[in-house]
Amino acid sequence: MQEYLWLNWLIMLGSIAGLLWLGWKSSATVHADGDDESGFLIAGRSLGPFVGAATIVATGYSGWGFMGSPGVAYQFGAIELLGNFMFAPAMVIAVLFFARFLSKRAEEMHSCTIPEYAARTHADGMLGRWVQGVAAIMTIVLLLVFLTSQIKAVGILAAGWLDLPEAWGATLMIAIIIIYTVAGGLLAVAWTDALMLVGMMIAAVIICIQIFGDIGPLQLVAALNDIQPDLVNPSTAQPYGTTPTAVFMVLPYAFMFSAVLPYMAVRFLAFRPDVKFTTVAAYVAPFACILSLIPIVGLYMRVQMPDLAEADKAMPVYLETFLHPALGGFITLCILFAMQSTANSLLHTVASAASHDMRLALFPRHKNPATVLFINRAAVVVLGLAGLLMMLFAPPFLLSWLGILGTGTLLAALVGPIFVASFWRGNGWGALASMISGFTVSGSMLLWTQAGWVVGPLTGCLVATVFYVVVSLVTGGRFVPSPSTA
Structure with missing residues (x-):
């Protein structure tokens, strides 16, 4: 592996140059309308179908899909393969039945972020600012948790590939993300996502060819059964729930994930x-x-190397052990920047919540375009470094679990004002009650019970929906936005 280290660095530097070039090119959109915030926050509403689809899938699958998901499959077995697959139909359903509605209504209300959309849908004045501020704070806190897991994932992989300490690898990766996100905002994120999705799919195909060329599907199942029958015929759906059918709850969870979470929606x-x-x-x-198909790596590694000290090492060790160093280096590059597609989306969304939503909640009259753009960009730098520091000092954790904690809890918090409101619009008090109750229930169940990774968030969604409707009815019923709001 060492003799190919120079090649790894050469490939990395070339890729960095390409990503920075895309960031520079996309920066023109940020300034296209006189530094209007929509250029930085929502790419000036300019995404086409291919780039838009690519950034949705790359963001949804990349970091946890290539690093966390094989680790879960290594530890819990084939249940992760089924759970992972549920995201494909869920994303399609979200695009077909929710994307147009959300896009059109947000444009009518001049909303550039999901917290801003929630506020303008439910209240005017001070109450609207409270809704936007609370949604922004939850977005910042919970997505920073997820960002921490993504930075750790890229740090683990970059460290092994470039022969660096894990902290240095993570620092290099987050620095690249910060630079091109600062330059081009969401358009830079989307363009780099599209480029990296192509690499991700090539990597997935190569991995499957290698694994099934070495051991056939039936042989793999038999070998897993010999190690532990629960790996192929589980008596529970852990880590998703306590009954075998609980894994099918990933489908509604993944739909809400795609339709409601701010960095996806x-x-x-x-x-x-x-x-x-x-x-x-x-x-x-x-x-x-x-x-x-990527979780197959975890199953293959459980057969080939059943004594790994950490389940999350399944993908890095696989690349180092079972592929030619040149081929492994190419796939590692694809995976590294694939994971960045989630990390950059999280960072952009967290920075938008801090610089746009919190600013409007606290100082609604400050609208100087140049100053606002500077605040947007400064937030990317500050919060990117904050995520890095959190990763450096965090205790050991399973990557996928930390991602579920952040995204699942935020999903439960926002399901009322974002998703339920598309069928029945409540008011600001109902939105606040829904966010607080969903946050509390989902977070508590994930942290202090064994209910399962999807059971906690979905229970939080149910409780949040009840609070949204009941509190809205008790406090005056539905809110109808004024023409100035819309």
Whole structure:
């Protein structure tokens, strides 16, 4: 491996140059309308169907899909393969049946972020600012948790590939993300995502060819059964739930994940008005199905190396052990930047919540375009470094679990004002009650019970929905936005 280290660094430096070039090119969109915030926050509503579909899938599958998911499969077995696959139909359903509605309504209300959309949908004045501020704080706190897991993932992989300490690898990766995100905002994120999705799919195909060329599917199942029958015929759906059928709850969870989470749903706001979402879905389906195969690495490694000290090492050790160093280096590069597609989306969303939503909640009259753009960009730098520091000092954790803690709890917090509101619109008090109750229930169940990774968030969604409707009815019923709000 050492003799190929120079090649790894050469490939890395070339890729960095390409990503920075895309960031520089996309920066023109940020300034296209006189530094209007929409250029930085939602790419000036300029995404086409291919780039839009690519950034949705890359963001949804990358970091946890290539590092966390094989680790879960290594530890819990084939249940993760089924759970991972549920994201493909869920993303297609979200694009077909929710994206157009959210995109159109957000444009009518001049909303550039999901917290801003929640506020303008439910209240005017001070109450609206409270809704936006609370949604922004939850977004910042919970997605910083997820960002920490993504930075750790890229740090683990970069460290082994480039022969660096884990902290140095993570620092290099987050620095690259910060630079091109600062330059081009969401458009830079989307363009780099599209480029990296191509590499991700090539990597997935190569991995499957190698694994099934070495051991056939039936042989793999038999070998796993010999190690532990629960790996192929589970008596529970752990880590998703206590009954075998609990894994199917990943489907509604993944749909809400795609439709509600700010770092996913903001992409729906960024599409061009003329885009047909049936075309977007036609791209999303094959992209997602191919990437759903990645957990097979964890199953293969459980057979080949059943005594790994850490389950999350399954993918890095596989690349180092079972592929030619040159081929492994190429796939490692694809995976590294694939993981960045989630990390950059998280960082952009957290920075938007801090610089845009918190600013409007606290200082709604400050709208100087140049100053606002500077605040947007400064937030990317500050919060990127904050995520790095959190990773450096965090105790050991399973990557996928930390991701579920952040995204699942935020999903439960926002399901009322974002998703339920598309069928029945409550008011600001109902939105606040829904966010607080969903946050509390989901977070508590994930941290202090063994209910399962999807049971906690979905229970939080149910409780949040009840609070949203009941509190809205008790406090005056539905809110109708004024023409100035819309």
